Amino acid sequence: MATNIRDVAKAAGVSVATVSKVLNGYTTVNANTKEKVLALVKEMQFRPNQAARALVGRRSMTIGIFLTTGLAHPFFTKILGGMEQALKDKGYDLIYLAQLSRNKEYSFVRHCQSRNVEGVVVFGFQHDDMDFGELMESGIPTLFIDLDMQQGRAGFISSDNEEAIGKAVAYVAGLNHRKIAFLSGMRHSYTGRLRLDGYRAGLKKAGIPYRDDYVVDGDFTKEEGYRLMKELLANPDRPTAVVCGSDLEAIGAIEAIREAGLSVPEDISVVGFDDIEIAAHVSPPLTTVRQDMATIGRRAIELVDGLINDGTMPPPAEIVPTTLVVRESCAPAKEQ
The missing domain is CATH 3.40.50.2300 (Response regulator)
Structure with missing residues (x-):
């Protein structure tokens, strides 16, 4: 049984990007290579939901979001607002994949498989909260917000x-x-x-x-x-x-x-x-x-979509500028 996309790629003698393209139904992969990869996917029982989708030529058109902050948090609601239009433009639905405990044994990959998502956005985590290695090695297109994780099919976006x-x-x-x-x-x-x-x-x-x-x-x-x-x-x-x-x-x-x-x-x-x-x-x-925050949300979806649809896209690392808004809570210092 394959535990991640690298196992399938190694067995097939192809790159991780090629396996990802096959699993996502790309038509640019050589027919013989595609047949070999799909046979190994079945034989190694790798990501059955993704494999089944590739075999029948259908896509779920669903992106999942993992977060530790609550949905009512003002920072998240503005990011979600930015995501909405990009989701409509790209034709995706968004699934909230639940607020997670800090259980080190939790598997992001199994959760993604069970919900049949094509890509995920991860928000509100820190480096030591969870082990993200399995997720980044799985080949699932992933975009981290405010966390500098960049490897394979995973990248990040953050303010400057x-x-x-x-x-x-x-x-x-x-x-x-x-x-x-x-x-x-x-x-x-x-x-x-x-x-x-x-x-x-x-x-x-x-x-x-x-x-x-x-x-x-x-x-x-x-x-x-x-x-x-x-x-x-x-x-x-x-x-x-x-x-x-x-x-x-x-x-x-x-x-x-x-x-x-x-x-x-x-x-x-x-x-x-x-x-x-x-x-x-x-x-x-x-x-x-x-x-x-609206731009961060919009670009998060656009970047995940890019990773989903382009197996050769390098993992993104996007930094968004900020603006100082001057109101009335500051005044010149008194003599010091």
């Missing part, structure tokens, strides 16, 4: 996180702030590491020394923003500006600042990240880094 935080730091430094803190939010994640690098680079460019006591680490929730800001406020040399890893963190930080009897932006300037809908409606309206 490092540049984004660098722009935020440059903005508040331009308002004469020298005590700039960073609510990093999961600094050991893929995006968290890049954002911390951007924070360091932004400080260096502005000629501001890095201070480890100005970097606090949690997650991207409002509750963590509140907790982490209280930690910063307890610093005897408290910061005058705070760059946050998400808008929700920023909103929690503003709540903690006000609870301490201080004002935003007069005492402390606050910058968010994401530009979710509520960012423009909080008081004061939040200056934030806008991720182009």
